[in-house]
Amino acid sequence: MIVVDWSAAGAPKTGKDSIWIAQAMGGEVKTENPAIRHAAEVRLADLIGTALAARERLLVGFDFGFGYPAGFAERVTGRADAPVLWDWLEAALRDGPDNANTHRELAARLNGMWAGGGPFWGNPARRDYPGLPRIRPELPAGLAAFRTTDVAARRAGGSPKSPWQLAGAGAVGAQMLTGLPVLSRLRRRFGAALSVWPFEAPDTPVVMAEVYPSMLRAEIRVALDDTAIRDEVQVRLLAMALSSLSAQGRLAPLFVSDAPPEILAEEGWILGVGQETALRAALPAQAEPPRLRDDCFAMPQGVNWLPVDEALGRLRAVLRPVAEAETVAVAQAAGRVLAEDCAARRANPPAPNAAVDGYGLAHAATGAGPQRLPLVEGRAAAGQPFSGTVPAGAAIRILTGAILPKGVDTVVLEEDTAPDGAAIVFDGPLKKGANTRAAGEDVMQGALALSAGHRLRPPDLALLTALGLAEVPAYRRLRVGVLSTGDELLSRPGISAAPHRIYDANRPMLLSLAAGWDYAPVDLGHVRDDPAAIAAALDHGAAGADVIVTSGGASAGDEDHVSRLLRESGTLSSWRIAMKPGRPLALALWNDTPVFGLPGNPVAALVCALIFARPALSMLAGGGWLEPQGFAVPAAFAKSKKPGRREYLRARLDVEGRAEVFASEGSGRISGLSWATGLVELPDEGAEVTPGDMVRFLPYSAFGVA
Ligand code: AMP
Ligand code: MG
Numbered sequence: 001m002i003v004v005d006w007s008a009a010g011a012p013k014t015g016k017d018s019i020w021i022a023q024a025m026g027g028e029v030k031t032e033n034p035a036i037r038h039a040a041e042v043r044l045a046d047l048i049g050t051a052l053a054a055r056e057r058l059l060v061g062f063d064f065g066f067g068y069p070a071g072f073a074e075r076v077t078g079r080a081d082a083p084v085l086w087d088w089l090e091a092a093l094r095d096g097p098d099n100a101n102t103h104r105e106l107a108a109r110l111n112g113m114w115a116g117g118g119p120f121w122g123n124p125a126r127r128d129y130p131g132l133p134r135i136r137p138e139l140p141a142g143l144a145a146f147r148t149t150d151v152a153a154r155r156a157g158g159s160p161k162s163p164w165q166l167a168g169a170g171a172v173g174a175q176m177l178t179g180l181p182v183l184s185r186l187r188r189r190f191g192a193a194l195s196v197w198p199f200e201a202p203d204t205p206v207v208m209a210e211v212y213p214s215m216l217r218a219e220i221r222v223a224l225d226d227t228a229i230r231d232e233v234q235v236r237l238l239a240m241a242l243s244s245l246s247a248q249g250r251l252a253p254l255f256v257s258d259a260p261p262e263i264l265a266e267e268g269w270i271l272g273v274g275q276e277t278a279l280r281a282a283l284p285a286q287a288e289p290p291r292l293r294d295d296c297f298a299m300p301q302g303v304n305w306l307p308v309d310e311a312l313g314r315l316r317a318v319l320r321p322v323a324e325a326e327t328v329a330v331a332q333a334a335g336r337v338l339a340e341d342c343a344a345r346r347a348n349p350p351a352p353n354a355a356v357d358g359y360g361l362a363h364a365a366t367g368a369g370p371q372r373l374p375l376v377e378g379r380a381a382a383g384q385p386f387s388g389t390v391p392a393g394a395a396i397r398i399l400t401g402a403i404l405p406k407g408v409d410t411v412v413l414e415e416d417t418a419p420d421g422a423a424i425v426f427d428g429p430l431k432k433g434a435n436t437r438a439a440g441e442d443v444m445q446g447a448l449a450l451s452a453g454h455r456l457r458p459p460d461l462a463l464l465t466a467l468g469l470a471e472v473p474a475y476r477r478l479r480v481g482v483l484s485t486g487d488e489l490l491s492r493p494g495i496s497a498a499p500h501r502i503y504d505a506n507r508p509m510l511l512s513l514a515a516g517w518d519y520a521p522v523d524l525g526h527v528r529d530d531p532a533a534i535a536a537a538l539d540h541g542a543a544g545a546d547v548i549v550t551s552g553g554a555s556a557g558d559e560d561h562v563s564r565l566l567r568e569s570g571t572l573s574s575w576r577i578a579m580k581p582g583r584p585l586a587l588a589l590w591n592d593t594p595v596f597g598l599p600g601n602p603v604a605a606l607v608c609a610l611i612f613a614r615p616a617l618s619m620l621a622g623g624g625w626l627e628p629q630g631f632a633v634p635a636a637f638a639k640s641k642k643p644g645r646r647e648y649l650r651a652r653l654d655v656e657g658r659a660e661v662f663a664s665e666g667s668g669r670i671s672g673l674s675w676a677t678g679l680v681e682l683p684d685e686g687a688e689v690t691p692g693d694m695v696r697f698l699p700y701s702a703f704g705v706a
Helices: 037-053 073-077 084-091 102-109 148-155 171-195 214-222 230-247 260-266 276-281 308-317 458-466 507-517 529-544 561-569 604-623 672-674
Strands: 004-005 020-025 028-032 058-062 195-196 206-210 325-329 357-361 367-380 395-398 409-415 418-420 422-427 448-450 471-475 479-487 520-527 549-550 573-575 577-580 583-589 593-598 633-634 640-641 646-653 657-660 678-683 687-689 694-698
Touching: 004 037, 004 230, 020 037, 020 230, 037 058, 037 206, 037 409, 037 583, 058 230, 073 084, 073 260, 084 171, 084 260, 102 171, 148 260, 171 206, 214 230, 214 276, 230 276, 308 577, 308 604, 357 367, 395 507, 448 458, 479 507, 479 529, 479 577, 479 687, 507 520, 507 549, 507 604, 520 529, 529 549, 529 561, 529 583, 529 593, 549 604, 561 583, 561 593, 593 604, 604 672, 646 672
Parallel strands: 004 058, 058 206, 195 206, 367 395, 479 520, 479 549, 549 593, 577 646
Antiparallel strands: 004 020, 020 028, 325 471, 357 395, 357 409, 367 422, 418 422, 573 583, 583 593, 633 694, 640 687, 646 657, 646 678, 678 694
């Protein structure tokens, strides 16, 4: 497998924007960087010869177009046949051993074949080449700017440039003019042993094909660091992807295309266009699959009581995203976490337009004092652009959102004008650009719209959609398994119950918290305090969820079976957190799946879920760490608190905006959870709270609880 990044450099060149040859063998990729096209050609011939001698099959990908838009080849050679055109170009181009070459003269000569000037353009050189315009000309009738395959590549999110464009970022025109002659010579040299797809059937030992490394743009972006050279990274990744497809016997499907044969005969096709996902998925994983380390929750010896902030800091440090990324329609993406930065595909607004209803005019033709401007026929409205030009000194009726017609740079507000027959009058002066919105004044095309890790909310969907994004890369919803344990629990709500049994209150609470946080809740049910049953439930959870949240049995007592089991499996870390309510938080991995063992007590279970599980789950989901936003309010209560433990009190605001707390601090009082609208947080240190003192109130909404 060989992938070549070609270059049309006019002098020997290495590094950025030069020739890179990547050769994939097994799982390894070697790259070379010949400074001169001649040397690259010799090297490629060598590699092909070696493969043939070894009776190995070889695919050689070049990153330039093998064909031009339909109609070109016939005009130049008399035949709509790409290989004939390559030979023609081969005879026409001079390309010296120092890379000095005549591709611009050649483009000018080709342009001369059209009476009104041909399609090629772009000249970054100081010298002029008669017949080669520097800026894009009108295309000759019947020639498209892009081939069918380029259009397909654009649909898939790529941005291939037109083959007519010889200069500028990403342009390929010059590479084609200097590369196709090489293709022609290699083809002649290896005869029947070599075919060029799709013009010839790919059933020869050596197959050449056109490739477009930017298909792997997301992967390239990730692989690029400050020192890497983009050209090298992209040939390397593409060679790797192709060779791993080949190793899996899945290369053949790439050799199909979407265009009819008569177009293919002339235009060619980019290998893999239309099958980008297969290509991308073939890249061997660079990273370890997302996984937490076995000892990630381990606590250093001797740590006794862990302050809340330290516990939070540890969780934040060890947790990382475990869900994979996928592509999601923006309309379905609320609550999802972006897996990559999203850039604007289109500016907002895309074109300058009117910000009010009024009259559009050219500012330069107005002055101070009373102005009388005749109105042109017609009007410009949102979605109904005015196609003519508004002459200087005239005005046009324009409505909010209408694109500014040619000749208009300023809008006078309707209320500031009076009709005057077929004219309007108003008082000058106006400010240039008044009442208009500039293209991109909100967001420029290509600007960062939202960053990776952002959790999409309804307004974000508006932004992404306005910026032309229909799909975004987002992490799969985190699957949160919820398991209740305890012999006393009834497995179903509402059934008749003996006095020693209680209803499982935690499970619906924790499941709905997970759903409210935009995760996928997975109900793992309830199990008795029986190690085998708990182990089976954890197995089931680890298979179907990304994280398991248990409640009950998480302490160190005789009946604390969850912690015993996790301890025996070797990964338990019981964090004794200096906090009230809450007993130890049991943290462990079960078959690589993180387990959060919350206290059984519903009050403690909720507080621990809000304080610890919420930010931890967000880390696992790719959304980064979350801090609840609290605010200071006067206390409506008095309390004396000893140092050593942070306390969370069930609280709500009274009519005066002061925090009152639930009458009982008993942690079995579920009614207090419902009574409250949030928590008051008292600091780790001791405190004497008297009414009127400021305390920190954390509304439920600060924890994403609606
Ligand atoms: P444990 O953490 O298992 O020692 O349980 C502490 C207290 O919480 C006990 O009174 C349990 O009965 C109670 N409890 C445990 N799990 C639940 C649950 N899912 N719903 C309601 N109460 C529970
Ligand atoms: Mg229990």
